[in-house]
Structures are given as C-alpha cells and as structure tokens.
Amino acid sequence: MSQLTLNIPTHYNFSAQIDEYASSHPDQLAVYWENESGDVHTLTYAELRARSAQWANALTAQGITRGDKVLVLVPRLVDTYPIYLGLMKVGAVVMPGSEMLRTKDIQYRVNHAGAKAVVAHVNIIGEVEPMRGQCPSLTTLISVGGEQDGWLSYESLIDGQETAFTPVETRSDEMMFLSYTSGTTGGPKGVIHTHGWPYVHQRIAATYWFDVQEGEMAWATAGPGWAKWVWSPFVGVLGKGGTAFVYAGRFSAEKYLELLAKHPISVLCATPTEYRMIAKVDGLERFKLKALRSACSAGEPLNREVIDTMEKHFGLTVRDGYGQTENSLLVGNFVGGTVRAGSMGVPCPGVRVAIIDEDGKEVPQGQVGDIAVDRTAPVLFKGYLNDPERTAKAHRGDWYITGDQGKMDEDGYIWFEGRADDIIISSGYTIGPFEVEDALVQHPDVAECAAVSSPDPDRGAIVKAFVVLKRPELAGEAKVRELQEHVKNLTAPYKYPREIDFVESLPKTTSGKIRRVELRAAEKAKKNN
Secondary structure: OOOOOOOOOOOOOHHHHHHHHHHHHOOOOEEEEEEEEEEEEEEEHHHHHHHHHHHHHHHHHOOOOOOOEEEEEEOOOOOHHHHHHHHHHHHOOOEEEEEOOOHHHHHHHHHHHHHOEEEEEEEHHHHHHHHHOOOOOOEEEEOOOOOOOEEEHHHHHHHOOOOOOOOOOOOOOOOEEEEEOOOOOOOOOOEEEEEEHHHHHHOOOOHHHHOOOOEEEEEEOOOOOOOHHHHHHHHHEEEEEEEEEEOOOOOOHHHHHHHHHHHHEEEEEOOOOHHHHOOOOOOOOHHHOOOEEEEEEEHHHHHHHHHHHHHHOOOEEEEEEEEOOOOOOEEEEEEEOOOOOOEEEOOOOOOOOEOOOOOOOOOOOOOOEEEEEOOOOOOOOOOOOOOOOHHHHEEOOEEEEEEEEEEEEOOEEEEEEEEOOOOOOEEEEEEEEEHHHHHHHOOOOOEEEEEEEEEEEOOEEEEEEEEEEOOOOOOOOHHHHHHHHHHHHHOOOHHOEEEEEEEEOEEEEOOOOOOHHHHHHHHHHHHHH
16 A cells, blocks of 8 residues: 555646536535535535536636635635635635634735735625735635625626636646645745645545545535645545535534434544544434444544544444645555554555654654654645745655654554644644734733643643733733633634633743743643643
8 A cells, every 4th residue: 555656647627627527427416515504505516517617707707817826715605615616727726714814814814925816705804804905916805605895796706607617727736725824933834735736635545544435425524714624525525526515503512413313424524622522422322323434533633532432332433644734644544454543543555654853864663753754745735835944944854844743653553742843733723822922912911921732631732821911910810811802803713722821930941932842841741630
C-alpha cells in the first residue's frame, strides 16, 4: 500500500469530473439537506451540474474569471455545493470562510489575499459591511439567502442563466483553494492548494480512510469554511459518486443518533468531541442505526473509551485519522487494517511520514520527536501565500514539519504526544493564541495576557487565558464574562477563552517573551491530577 503511485494529469478541474459523472448518473442524489424543523431540500447530480453552470455563467457576467480570489462565507446550505463547483468552473480561487468570522477576520483575509469578491450569507453580511471601504481589491459583493442593499443576489444572478458551462481547463499546479489557518504569531496563514489536490485526496484519503462507496449516503459533520469540509463532505463524497447528507442544525447527540436511525447513512465522519458526546447518551441501545457500516474521526486525538463504546453498542470501530489544513490526510487507521485505539494509525499510502529530531534525522522507535512529511508528498500544500518566511520555517531539510510531536512503534503506528508549539486545538478547531491575546489586550482593563491550551474531557482542550488587569481589584466573575463577550465580538466566537484566571504577572524569558509552555504545563498537571 505504501508503494502507491499517483499519475497526476497536467490539467485537471474537479468540477469537470463532477459534470462528467452527472452525465452518466443524472438522477442520482448528490445532496440531501435537512434542518432542525425537518424541512428537506435535495439536488441530483444533474441539478448540481445545472445550478453550478448557472452560477459560473453569472460569475463570468460579473467579471469573475480565472485566478480571481473569492471569499465564500456560507453555512451548511444545499447551494454551498454548486457555489464551490461554479467557482471552480470559471477557474477562480476559492477562499473558504466560516460564517463565525468577525469583521476583523474577514478584512484580514480579503486584504491579505487581494480578494476580488465576497460571497456571503445574509446572516453574516453585518460583519462584512464595516470593512467594505477598507479593502481596495474588493469589487463584487454577492449575498446568498436574501436581498441586501448594495449587494448582488446569488438567487437573482443565477435565475434565467444557461444551464451549461464548460469548465476552464486549469493546470493541476494552479491555485484552487486558499484556506486560512491560525499561527502562533501574526495573522492567519493563507494555505495554497492546487487543482491537483482533490485528484490526490480522492485516491488516498477518500479511498482508504473515508470509505464512501458509489451511491452511498455519507454524513461528514464538518461545516463549510473549514479545510475538513473540503476533505470529506465535498471532495470525499462527490468525488466518489456518493450522496452528501447535510444537517443544518445545532449539535445534539440524541438528534444525531435519531438522524442516523432515520436515514440510510452508510458512512459517518465526525469530530472526537461529537463522538464523546454521543458515547455519553443514556440508553444507546435504543438507537438502531439504519445503515451505518463505517465511521471515522479527525481533528484531534480520539480516546479509547469512545472507540470501545461505539464498538459495544453499534459494532462499529471508529477509525481515527490525522491531517492538517496544509495537507490531506497524513496518517490514519484504514479500512481493513488493525485499529490500535489511541493511535493516529499508520502513514497514508504513498505518503512518507517519519518522526525526526531537530537535525532532520529519524529517531529510534518509541522516541518522541517531530511528526514530519516528505516535502515532495503530493498531499502537501504549495506554500503560504505572500509569506516565504513562514513557508521556509515549515521545512527542515527534506521534511515538512507538522508542528505536532509523536512517536512511532515497531509496527509503524504513530502516537500523538502534543503540539510542538503553542497552537490550541479545541473541539477540532485550530486556534492561535495570538488571535485570542490580540482581542483581549484591546480591552481597556487588560494590561497583558497569555492564552494556552487547557485539557478538557469533552472538547479535548479549551482556551484558557491568564490575564493581568490594570486594576486588579476589578477581578471577578463579572469581569470574566465581560472579557469573554469582548473576545467573541472581536473574533470568531469559538476562539473565546472558556476559562480566565486573573494573575499578578506572567512567566517570561530573560528577553521578556511570555513562557506559554510553563502555563500550559501547569494546566496539564492541574487538570490531570
């Protein structure tokens, strides 16, 4: 399996592949959407091809063409699928963005990338409006889900458009996705993926790990705006000729189980946090999962207790996997292989992954080191946009350094040990401490602060902030709530510190740098005792 060879074509466009599939399977269901109220909307592959073509024609009419960068801020909608495909058809660069982003986040992405257009759901337009005049490259604003003064309407634009469009013949090495990911310092990094990336992802991760078979319904719970949505709900399902099940509702473990019992969902891909909450539901034996045969998880380590519970009640082995925004899946517990609970699994077919030391040399079995990937691996990103310095720092000799540490056993299974830097992973979200700290210090009462990862039984970890107040007498629960709301208002709400400790001072190096590692170690020791 490790000898897998990929022959990536010189020209490739994922939307053309989907169009071709739609030609031979026009009536097959591509997307099944349901909300909390039980409303249902669907798209067949023929309808998906037609609507994405209408959108591509509308984009062309608005001057959105090959190479233009377009920030997409839409939630779980039926139309999210044709929106992404239509942008691919014209050769535009898709910038996935969560609807949880705030004005500052959006403005940074638009200006950093030089985005020409923003496509946003009406519910997030209020966060876009304040920065309209601050983005010189921005010429086109398109609303989805309703009319808005000063914005073009997606629904109106596609109405009456031709239902045929020949996708641009893009090169496999052309930029296709520009996803932003948090860093420990500075703003988020723009991760460049090319048109050839979906071709690779389908043949490795979607085949050996995600496991969707043609004609099956698959539910991957990741939301649009995240790299994982591109991985599984989008490329992993459509690329395999499956049906994407979409639930547009708040998370509830019991509701998830009810949906799995109600619908012919064959494959489930959820976060460890979601699996942990499902495993805690009383009376799991009440739920007879209608068609579920395969389950996988990614985003953070999956604990053994959850795997055991799912096996006991549903006869399913949840297969953990590991990857990043900068790549596709790198390591996983694959279909037909032996799952070692608590392990990330083994390196993906055709991908060389090793544990290395600071000199770039592989360490002995069982020894902790940096998880690294051969920098020629086809699953890797092309680089960070406009950031050669951080791109260079991601490499060590012939290796790409993931920033995570682990160890490899005698059978090639890799075991996660923790982040090598200060990045916080909470409920599958990757959060840079700088973003949290930058928001906190903008509060007039905060003198300085530090944000670190703190262990949590449900979320894996939470954001914990240590805050030095200008006036210590203000410390208290009221100030905690005030600071939490302050952060939610300035940046995406999932980044807010769920715990805040007020301290007199922060540990620092002799040069004055805050020692987050010391705070993080103290949190780990306290929570694990």
